[in-house]
Amino acid sequence: MRGTRELATQAAREAARVRARLGIGPTSSLCPLDIAEALGIVVRLAALPSLEGMYAPGDRNTVLLGAERPWGRIRHTCGHELGHHVFQHGTCVDELCVGRRPKWKPEEYLADRFSTALTMPKLAVGDALRRRGWKPAELTAEQAFALAQNFGVGYRSFVSHAERSLRVLSPGAADSLRRQGRPLGRVRRAVAGFEVxxxxxxxxxxxxxxxxxxxxxxxxxxxxxxxxxxxxxxxxxxxxxxxxxxxxxxxxxxxxxxxxxxxxxxxxxxxxxxxxxxxxxxxxxx
The missing domain is CATH 2.60.40 (Immunoglobulin-like)
Structure with missing residues (x-):
């Protein structure tokens, strides 16, 4: 069985190829739902409480997304299902796991890393930080929130990706941002300057x-x-x-x-x- 590092490298390589195929630069932000449409994949949102996402290949390759999730999660799941498409995993159903960790499977890990590499490649995150004049070690919760929204992902997903995959955040800095981000409503209020x-x-x-x-x-x-x-x-x-x-x-x-x-x-x-x-x-x- 291939190790996680090899799978992560493969996922990043294929994500870069998809970007290049569609003429999207390595520093540009994108929406996975738009990418799916550009690849000729039908994307449908459905009110299914137990569903994260599903990929079904066929005459019309289809991605089904649970509409009851937050939009950051929906976009990540769409990228995940795109990973199943790119790696030709066949029909895949990803159910919502509450109170338990799903069993580790190499194809699920590969699809997950494909999604984060597609939406938040290292060059794009570095460019977003540079343009704003922000240093990763000094990020505030409001700044991390702004970056997460820029890439269309969840706050905690951005922090975890910056820490564990990109390694631009130390564990201590990431833990501090996670604490500052609870509850997220407080961060939204600070960003807006009023209740939202x-x-x-x-x-x-x-x-x-x-x-x-x-x-x-x-x-x-x-x-x-x-x-x-x-x-x-x-x-x-x-x-x-x-x-x-x-x-x-x-x-x-x-x-x-x-x-x-x-x-x-x-x-x-x-x-x-x-x-x-x-x-x-x-x-x-x-």
């Missing part, structure tokens, strides 16, 4: 290449000079400058400090169905 009911994002000049995928009710912290084109979010200046997502659709966040606008995609909260339709605007009643 759902999730919060930072729409600044450092946001990566991927679209900013949010859900109705989410908040995007922006600069005072920000402009927004679209009807899916509303710009507010009080108590701090921010966007609030008000309905499904797409728009553009324009910042004076950034050359290109940020593409903002708002999805319905709790959406189920074909993933490509999650940002589709609702028809207007005539």
């Amino acid at each position: 009911e759902h999730d919060v994002f930072i729409g600044d000049q450092h946001w990566g290449a991927r679209p900013m995928d949010i859900e109705t009710g989410d908040i995007v912290v922006v600069a005072n000079d920000a402009l927004f084109a679209g009807t899916c979010a509303r710009l507010s200046r009080e108590p701090e400058a921010h966007l609030v997502a008000v309905g499904p659709g797409e728009g553009q966040l324009k910042l004076r400090a950034r050359r290109e606008p940020i593409r903002v995609r708002v999805g319905r909260r709790g959406f189920t169905g074909l993933a490509r339709y999650r940002h589709l605007e609702e028809p207007q009643n005539e």
Whole structure:
């Protein structure tokens, strides 16, 4: 049986090949759901409480994702199922494990490492830190949260990946960030500057290449000079400058400090169905 180091190397190599095949640079952020669509894989979200994800090969290769998970987890699971596709593992069903660790299997480890290598390659994390002028050893919980949102992953997933895979965080620094991140609602409140009911994002000049995928009710912290084109979010200046997502659709966040606008995609909260339709605007009643 191959060791974990060899499997991790193989996963990183294949993730880099997928990026190169689709013309995505090694420092760019991405959404695994978009990658699946680009590879011709059907992605569907379903309200199945016990399901993390499923990959089913066939005439139309399909990925099924549990819609009741947090979005960071959903994206990771999509990348995991893509790993099963890339490595031709056949039909795979990944169930939610509560209160127990799943049995270690090389194909599951390989798919998991593929997902993290696809979404958070070392060059991309290093570039995100450099552009912000942040040092890994000095990261605050708010900064780690901003980086996790930039890559579309969970807070704890980012911290664990930075510590155990990329080795840019010491165990002590990682443990400190985990403690500071409990509860995560406190971090969100600190980032936004006010109470938020759902999730919060930072729409600044450092946001990566991927679209900013949010859900109705989410908040995007922006600069005072920000402009927004679209009807899916509303710009507010009080108590701090921010966007609030008000309905499904797409728009553009324009910042004076950034050359290109940020593409903002708002999805319905709790959406189920074909993933490509999650940002589709609702028809207007005539």
